[in-house]
Amino acid sequence: MKYPLMLAGLLLASPVLADEKPVLTVYAPDYFTSEWGPGPAIEAGFETVCDCDLKFVAGDMLPRILLEGEKTEADAVIGLNTDVTARARATGLFAPHNEETSALSLPIAWTDPVFLPFNWGETAFVYDKTRLTNPPASFQELIDAPDDAYKIAIQDPRSSASGLALLLWVKAIYGDQAPQVWAKLAPKVLTVTPGWSESYGLFTDGEVDMVLSYTTSPAYHLIAEQDDTKVAAIFPEGHYFSTEVAAQLRTTDQPELAQKFMDYILSDDFQGMIATANWSYPAVIKPGFLPEGFATLPRPAKTLFYSEDEAEALRGPALAEWLAAFGK
Amino acid sequence: MRTPRPWPAMIAGALVTALILAPLGAVALRGGGLARLGPAELSALWFTLWQAVVSAGLSCLIAVPVARALHRRRFPGRRALITALGAPFILPTVVAVMGLVAVFGRRGIVNAGLGAAGLPEVSIYGAQGVILAHVFFNLPLATRMVLQGWQAIPAERLRLAASLGMGPGPVQRHLEIPMLRAVLPGAFLAIFLVCLGSFAIALILGGGPRATTLELAIYQAFRFDFDLARAAALGLTQVALTLAALGFARLIARAPGFGAGLDRAPVAGLGTGPGLCAHDTAAILAAALFLMTPIALVLIRGLPALPDLPPLIWRASANSLAVALASTVLTLVLALPLALATPRHPLAEAAGMLPLAASGLVLGTGLFLLARPFVSPTDLALPLTFVLNAVLSLPFVLRLLVPEVRNLAADYDRLSNSLGLSGLTRLRRITLPRLARPLGFGAGLAAAFSMGDLGVIALFGNGDRITLPLALYQLMGAYRMDQAAAAACLLIALSFALFALFDRIGHHAQPR
Numbered sequence: 001m002k003y004p005l006m007l008a009g010l011l012l013a014s015p016v017l018a019d020e021k022p023v024l025t026v027y028a029p030d031y032f033t034s035e036w037g038p039g040p041a042i043e044a045g046f047e048t049v050c051d052c053d054l055k056f057v058a059g060d061m062l063p064r065i066l067l068e069g070e071k072t073e074a075d076a077v078i079g080l081n082t083d084v085t086a087r088a089r090a091t092g093l094f095a096p097h098n099e100e101t102s103a104l105s106l107p108i109a110w111t112d113p114v115f116l117p118f119n120w121g122e123t124a125f126v127y128d129k130t131r132l133t134n135p136p137a138s139f140q141e142l143i144d145a146p147d148d149a150y151k152i153a154i155q156d157p158r159s160s161a162s163g164l165a166l167l168l169w170v171k172a173i174y175g176d177q178a179p180q181v182w183a184k185l186a187p188k189v190l191t192v193t194p195g196w197s198e199s200y201g202l203f204t205d206g207e208v209d210m211v212l213s214y215t216t217s218p219a220y221h222l223i224a225e226q227d228d229t230k231v232a233a234i235f236p237e238g239h240y241f242s243t244e245v246a247a248q249l250r251t252t253d254q255p256e257l258a259q260k261f262m263d264y265i266l267s268d269d270f271q272g273m274i275a276t277a278n279w280s281y282p283a284v285i286k287p288g289f290l291p292e293g294f295a296t297l298p299r300p301a302k303t304l305f306y307s308e309d310e311a312e313a314l315r316g317p318a319l320a321e322w323l324a325a326f327g328k
Numbered sequence: 329m330r331t332p333r334p335w336p337a338m339i340a341g342a343l344v345t346a347l348i349l350a351p352l353g354a355v356a357l358r359g360g361g362l363a364r365l366g367p368a369e370l371s372a373l374w375f376t377l378w379q380a381v382v383s384a385g386l387s388c389l390i391a392v393p394v395a396r397a398l399h400r401r402r403f404p405g406r407r408a409l410i411t412a413l414g415a416p417f418i419l420p421t422v423v424a425v426m427g428l429v430a431v432f433g434r435r436g437i438v439n440a441g442l443g444a445a446g447l448p449e450v451s452i453y454g455a456q457g458v459i460l461a462h463v464f465f466n467l468p469l470a471t472r473m474v475l476q477g478w479q480a481i482p483a484e485r486l487r488l489a490a491s492l493g494m495g496p497g498p499v500q501r502h503l504e505i506p507m508l509r510a511v512l513p514g515a516f517l518a519i520f521l522v523c524l525g526s527f528a529i530a531l532i533l534g535g536g537p538r539a540t541t542l543e544l545a546i547y548q549a550f551r552f553d554f555d556l557a558r559a560a561a562l563g564l565t566q567v568a569l570t571l572a573a574l575g576f577a578r579l580i581a582r583a584p585g586f587g588a589g590l591d592r593a594p595v596a597g598l599g600t601g602p603g604l605c606a607h608d609t610a611a612i613l614a615a616a617l618f619l620m621t622p623i624a625l626v627l628i629r630g631l632p633a634l635p636d637l638p639p640l641i642w643r644a645s646a647n648s649l650a651v652a653l654a655s656t657v658l659t660l661v662l663a664l665p666l667a668l669a670t671p672r673h674p675l676a677e678a679a680g681m682l683p684l685a686a687s688g689l690v691l692g693t694g695l696f697l698l699a700r701p702f703v704s705p706t707d708l709a710l711p712l713t714f715v716l717n718a719v720l721s722l723p724f725v726l727r728l729l730v731p732e733v734r735n736l737a738a739d740y741d742r743l744s745n746s747l748g749l750s751g752l753t754r755l756r757r758i759t760l761p762r763l764a765r766p767l768g769f770g771a772g773l774a775a776a777f778s779m780g781d782l783g784v785i786a787l788f789g790n791g792d793r794i795t796l797p798l799a800l801y802q803l804m805g806a807y808r809m810d811q812a813a814a815a816a817c818l819l820i821a822l823s824f825a826l827f828a829l830f831d832r833i834g835h836h837a838q839p840r
Contacts, residue, residue, distance in 0.1 A: 205429065207435055
């Protein structure tokens with residue numbers, strides 16, 4: 001095994017790289033860099049145009065950058081959720097992306113000069129139409145349904161971005177009525193999991209009727225498994241927007257490469273693979289970017305989204321309301 | 329009588345203490361001190377405490393009849409069963425939850441049976457689910473600790489009891505109760521501490537924020553609020569709780585003082601009679617059913633997709649195996665001197681149990697802060713996983729060794745001293761053979777534990793040094809639930825093989 005070698009490497013500080021290509025270090029979430037995420041294809045694609053070595057570092061990015069501060073090794077980050085952009089921006093560590101945001105095909109207006117979206121979708125409840133014959137036709141119907149009508153798995157807003165998105169979704173539709181909504185929803189929630197994966201596992205195992213996920217989730221089953229039984233319940237009240245963003249660091253020692261990476265994010269090469277590599281909508285939609293399974297997905301008529309400042313101000317009180325209802 | 333200073337134990341103790349407390353200090357320092365705990369954290373503390381007390385109490389209570397039955401009965405496959413019953417303890421959380429849901433969930437076999445019989449559904453979600461899962465996880469540990477206690481009662485005492493015509497009552501009073509008094513506080517302590525640090529189980533099966541544990545509160549402090557001062561305060565609370573529990577267990581535990589035996593085979597003849605026999609059979613069957621069914625269902629669910637696993641999984645498995653073996657060696661190197669020092673130096677035990685108090689997140693973040701000025705933390709991913717896994721499994725190994733070391737000290741110290749046996753000769757001739765069984769079992773637990781642990785790789789990883797549990801989570805995160813189930817299957821098989829291997833070695837090396 002590599003241990004003696006690695007330990008020796010540790011003692012002698014970092015080993016010198018054999019090839020002299022410049023390295024672009026990009027922090028990304030663990031799912032992103034995994035063999036089953038979009039990371040490997042993006043790495044290969046970018047390296048053919050940049051004449052550099054793109055190195056992904058997987059992990060919980062924002063805490064890591066907050067800990068590292070000015071001395072961070074990251075040249076760019078990709079995969080931040082909008083729930084943390086306010087805190088990320090406040091560090092002053094990020095530089096403008098210099099891209100034309102009018103090129104984006106998002107259902108909402110996006111003019112942020114620092115954080116650049118590369119994918120999107122909306123939060124939705126996903127169900128199996130062969131198991132659930134009476135899905136709710138609206139958020140209101142879901143809330144008003146008898147306590148035993150559906151068993152739902154959701155994610156904890158304290159540990160998961162999609163869990164937090166549900167809080168903001170309910171706030172966006174119901175505002176001050178949120179506590180009453182939670183009180184009616186709580187008996188239908190079978191359990192709250194730390195992250196999305198555990199919830200979704202409970203759903204695919206048939207343990208819950210519905211799971212808090214994304215409008216784009218059924219596309220995976222359609223395309224990868226030829227399974228058309230998984231459907232997102234589309235509500236006329238609207239669905240909460242979810243996007244992942246990328247940004248470059250002000251402190252980078254490779255500013256040109258970092259900028260090139262920002263350019264690459266909006267390129268046809270990158271955007272064309274997002275649908276099936278990331279199972280979400282690409283931020284730029286051109287003909288051919290959406291395979292058949294995606295093109296036929298039902299779209300919500302309305303997309304809800306809070307500005308960063310509104311969301312940041314809301315998340316504390318919204319969490320308190322949620323905890324009050326679910327903590328009983 | 330001259331007692332040399334236990335240098336190896338002092339070094340091991342200092343290393344472990346530093347490894348646990350320094351990161352906590354680094355986090356507190358970075359956070360600008362410790363924050364006061366608010367009502368939300370206090371309620372998390374309360375839930376954490378009571379569920380841990382109930383889970384540990386139940387595990388110990390159930391372990392006594394199961395261990396007694398396993399000790400009294402002889403049947404084909406008994407030793408294989410004892411090894412197999414250790415399996416749940418080594419499961420990664422997410423795999424254990426999969427299995428429990430398959431048995432006790434809404435669509436599980438228990439509710440299917442109840443439904444067919446026209447009975448109301450039982451729910452696994454809520455405090456009862458957390459406790460059920462913790463008992464499932466920890467009953468194996470408790471059973472083995474108690475069984476070890478039974479096996480440590482010299483056969484001569486049991487023969488004497490039999491020849492004096494003692495019935496089950498007096499045997500219980502004179503032999504079993506003193507033994508349990510020596511073993512149970514330690515078992516309770518270990519399980520209590522395991523349950524203190526629970527996070528994912530409590531949340532998934534707890535049904536929601538009612539079941540917020542300290543560990544989740546720490547997660548929230550990091551992820552939701554990035555409040556390092558609060559995270560450090562919560563981390564310190566865990567350390568304080570651990571030390572308090574340790575002191576309490578020391579107050580209660582008493583050495584049984586049976587004296588040494590001649591390592592003869594245990595007598596058959598105690599606990600005969602159809603009533604006791606039926607009782608024991610029921611205890612063994614119930615435990616086997618409870619512990620084995622969830623694992624069997626995970627295996628069945630995962631097997632079909634096993635051939636579909638990508639080649640990456642095999643690399644991840646090799647990484648995991650290497651880390652597991654390396655950290656097992658380190659665990660034993662740390663555990664043995666600490667355990668041998670405990671009869672005279674209570675601090676050795678405290679140092680060795682401290683890792684149970686460590687929150688993974690605080691530890692990871694603290695080490696990250698400490699390492700950063702010197703090396704790139706990414707390069708440290710695997711070595712740190714190896715060291716931390718070793719240190720985190722130290723308390724279990726220590727817990728298994730301590731009661732045996734106490735007996736050893738009481739029974740053989742004078743003999744060894746009068747023979748002038750010391751140093752390595754004594755270690756080789758007396759100590760190691762007497763401790764072979766707990767060492768083997770402990771090494772098995774450590775190896776499997778390290779195999780299944782996600783470790784700090786989540787914070788330090790750079791993507792190419794993947795371990796099997798990480799691959800499992802990545803598959804789940806990429807919608808590939810069938811392949812994730814297959815990876816779980818593989819993880820169980822590998823962990824269990826490692827565990828069984830060490831357990832067997834220990835068993836064969838013990839003189840009796």
